[in-house]
Amino acid sequence: MATRDDCLELDRLDRLAPRRDDFVLAPGLIYLDGNSLGPLTRKTREHVLATLDEEWATGLIGSWNAAGWMAAPTRVGDRLAPLIGARAGEVVVADTLTLLLAKLILGALDLRSDRSVVLTDAANFHSDLYVAEAMARRAGRPITLRAIDRDTLNDELNEDVALVMLTHVDFRTGEMLDLAGVTERVHAAGALMLWDFAHSTGAVPLDVTAANVDFAAGCTYKYLNAGPGAPGFLYVRDTWQGVIKNPLPGWLGHARPFDFERGYEAAPGVQAFVTSSPSVIALSALEGALDAFTGVSMDDVRVKSLALTDLFIELVESRLPGAFTLLTPRDHARRGSQVALRHEGAYGIIQALIARGVIGDFRAPDVCRFGFTPLYLRYVDVYDAVTHLVEVIEGAEYLDPAYATRNPVT
Ligand SMILES: Cc1ncc(COP(=O)(O)O)c(C=O)c1O
Known part of the structure; x- marks a missing residue:
């Protein structure tokens, strides 16, 4: 089973690692929901501000032509x-x-x-x-x-x-x-x-x-x-x-x-x-x-995506044997970039993880869904996310009534 140090070493060798700096992510947050809503990038913010200030504010209607709108x-x-x-x-x-x-x-x-x-x-x-x-x-x-x-x-x-x-x-x-x-x-x-x-x-x-x-x-x-x-x-x-x-x-x-x-x-x-x-x-x-x-090979993204999802599956199955049913295919050719785990307490599990700064989502009726996005996720994030999951399950945190109330967006 991979250790936390193994994961840190994988991050050190990862050629996509510098891409993480392009994203605005709160320190300590482990964001496993980019398959639902991706995070803000620095370039996105710059681009929108330039459109507002340099095109709309100053060019007004002329920007339909001048700015190529x-x-x-x-x-x-x-x-x-x-x-x-x-x-x-x-x-x-x-x-x-x-x-x-x-x-x-x-x-x-x-x-x-x-x-x-x-x-x-x-x-x-x-x-x-x-x-x-x-x-x-x-x-x-x-x-x-x-x-x-x-x-x-x-x-x-x-x-x-x-x-x-x-x-x-x-x-x-x-x-x-x-x-x-x-x-x-x-x-x-x-x-x-x-x-x-x-x-x-x-x-x-x-x-x-x-x-x-x-x-x-x-x-x-x-x-x-x-x-x-x-x-x-x-x-x-x-x-x-x-x-x-x-x-x-x-x-x-x-x-x-x-x-x-x-x-x-x-x-x-x-x-x-x-x-x-x-x-x-x-x-x-x-x-x-x-x-x-820009400059990113989707083949590199794919290699890391499969490595991240493999790591997550391996850690969940070895640290929490029998706790979940894996819904995502093990076969690489049939796997996208997310992992879905079935558990009857899925909603509470996701809420307890969110409270710990690990963001995944819940899909009715009983699925915990985790997205793996190679441009900003680190191997150590996967390791730490599973550690939180182990604590949520072993400490029965997910049964806390505070995590039972369904939000409109799950
Ligand atoms: C597979 C799939 N199809 C369609 C949609 C709907 O997309 P939209 O809200 O942009 O119409 C979604 C939204 O998450 C989706 O996951």
């Missing part, structure tokens, strides 16, 4: 693109993830007008299920949404399936699906593939180009650290651009928004998926936050 959705999209293996011109930052999924579901259904089924995962994030159900009802023709056990996908694929929508890394268990393999099987059945990258972007290497992905969307407030409620991003493979239509057209997806024409003509490229005015301050925060990934 209007082009921000595609400019920031181009900066984000390499993190998912996309090419310039294939990613746009706008709206939020659920809204982008809605646009892509309806748009994709029009491309397979002879087919009538959408397949998704019964264990998908609830927002994905709500929006898929609602869009199926509004497709303009009868569509059946089938929420299946994802392990049965092969059996469910047939000539009726228009679209498959899956989340690449399961929000609850952290299980990662085979991006290229699933996409290939979906294509072999003549259907289109839409991926939700909420728990993947900035967490695991992604290559949508090599995997031949049709469409994807993700959020930027988790592993990309762009701040609470930060905008989402959408990916449309270049071969679909100009073919798939934005079902919510607005003036800023028009080819000539400032001609104020009565008739709609989509802008070329992925800009067509923009509906409304860009959220400039939020885009500025994301632009600053992406600096934390």
Whole structure:
């Protein structure tokens, strides 16, 4: 079993270690919730302050032109693109993830007008299920949404399936699906593939180009650290651009928004998926936050992520044998960047840890969820977090009634 000194040595050798200085983290805090809301980076703060003081305050409306505000959705999209293996011109930052999924579901259904089924995962994030159900009802023709056990996908694929929508890394268990393999099987059945990258972007290497992905969307407030409620991003493979239509057209997806024409003509490229005015301050925060990934290899991030999650699993299982059920796959190829532990006292455990400065989160009904973010987490943080967990369990701290009251956000 790894000792605390072993962990300190791993930190000394870690080439991502200097990245921690980019982040604003309170001393002593162990933040294992970057899979839910990433922390503030120094560059994010600088970038937002510059947008406020040097662009908005002084340039006022002229900044739409002078500061490039209007082009921000595609400019920031181009900066984000390499993190998912996309090419310039294939990613746009706008709206939020659920809204982008809605646009892509309806748009994709029009491309397979002879087919009538959408397949998704019964264990998908609830927002994905709500929006898929609602869009199926509004497709303009009868569509059946089938929420299946994802392990049965092969059996469910047939000539009726228009679209498959899956989340690449399961929000609850952290299980990662085979991006290229699933996409290939979906294509072999003549259907289109839409991926939700909420728990993947900035967490695991992604290559949508090599995997031949049709469409994807993700959020930027988790592993990309762009701040609470930060905008989402959408990916449309270049071969679909100009073919798939934005079902919510607005003036800023028009080819000539400032001609104020009565008739709609989509802008070329992925800009067509923009509906409304860009959220400039939020885009500025994301632009600053992406600096934390400059010069970082996602392969290095992946190696450290797996080492951190392996270490956590090993320490929990050896120091607290039998206390938890591990929901996250042990197999590296099937693991994202989080570890989920089942325990009937999960809510109290997370609350007791938070009181000790170890931040994880709870997912109903009984899951303790811990995110591992290699840019700012140290091996010694993992060791210390497990020490706190041991004390919380062995001292039955989690049974304290003070930790029983459910907060609105868990
Ligand atoms: C897998 C997944 N999909 C969708 C969403 C919803 O994202 P948004 O609130 O940006 O619409 C989340 C939010 O955490 C998520 O984890």
